[in-house]
Amino acid sequence: LRERGIDGLLGTNLLRLGALAIDYDQKTIEVTDDVARLLPKEGASVAFTTSVQGAPYLALGSGGKPIPRVLVDTGSNGYLQIPPTLLGEVPTERSLAVLGSTTAGAFGKAREGASMVWLTGLSLGDQPLPGMVVMGQGDGEAHVGNRFFERTRIVFDWRTSRFWVEAPARLGRAQLRTHGLGLRHENGAVLVATVVTGSAAARSK
Numbered sequence: 001l002r003e004r005g006i007d008g009l010l011g012t013n014l015l016r017l018g019a020l021a022i023d024y025d026q027k028t029i030e031v032t033d034d035v036a037r038l039l040p041k042e043g044a045s046v047a048f049t050t051s052v053q054g055a056p057y058l059a060l061g062s063g064g065k066p067i068p069r070v071l072v073d074t075g076s077n078g079y080l081q082i083p084p085t086l087l088g089e090v091p092t093e094r095s096l097a098v099l100g101s102t103t104a105g106a107f108g109k110a111r112e113g114a115s116m117v118w119l120t121g122l123s124l125g126d127q128p129l130p131g132m133v134v135m136g137q138g139d140g141e142a143h144v145g146n147r148f149f150e151r152t153r154i155v156f157d158w159r160t161s162r163f164w165v166e167a168p169a170r171l172g173r174a175q176l177r178t179h180g181l182g183l184r185h186e187n188g189a190v191l192v193a194t195v196v197t198g199s200a201a202a203r204s205k
Contacts, residue, residue: 012050019038019159020156021153021154022074024152035157035159035160040165042167043165043166044164045125045162046059046124046125046127046162046163047059048162048163055073056071056156057069057070057071058072058163062119062121063091067082069142071141071144073144074145074146076143076146077147078135078146078148079145079148080142080144080148080172081136081142081145082137083137085139086142087117087134092118093120095136096117097115114136115136116134116135117134117136118131119133119134124171129171149171151167151171152166152167152168152170153165
């Protein structure tokens with residue numbers, strides 16, 4: 001943890017003692033037994049499941065096809081990441097290859113090799129979501145990181161296994177436009193982390 005500049009970790013064993021609200025806009029975290037005080041007046045609500053370790057999973061849909069187990073990874077700085085095997089089963093409109101390591105979490109960088117995909121027809125339960133950029137990367141389960149929620153507020157009620165999002169229209173990455181260069185700060189240096197093929201950054205090499 002010291003190498004990553006982190007002083008500690010809050011695990012779900014602690015956070016699920018009550019209802020949990022994370023407001024990314026106000027940069028606050030609340031844990032309380034008073035669930036009603038945390039619930040948004042508007043938004044979407046869906047059931048969630050948990051892993052053996054207690055990590056929450058949401059069920060998303062795309063083009064009428066389910067993405068049944070999407071891990072909510074609050075230790076990741078990513079958006080929505082879907083393995084290529086699952087992406088091949090849902091309709092996509094445009095895809096760009098990404099060279100380099102695209103995301104990092106508490107335990108290091110993600111594996112290299114990814115694609116940026118424009119996905120429409122997404123849904124959270126019965127709530128339609130706007131078109132957004134997702135990362136095609138990895139294998140196994142899909143997962144969402146903090147940046148997926150960074151423009152809204154979310155609530156987990158662990159006792160009823162219910163998840164709320166205050167502004168579903170503000171979920172995800174809003175556009176595919178990019179200069180194509182991603183940077184990472186590591187060991188006191190600024191490094192090139194990612195380059196999107198066909199972008200201005202790739203053409204400048």
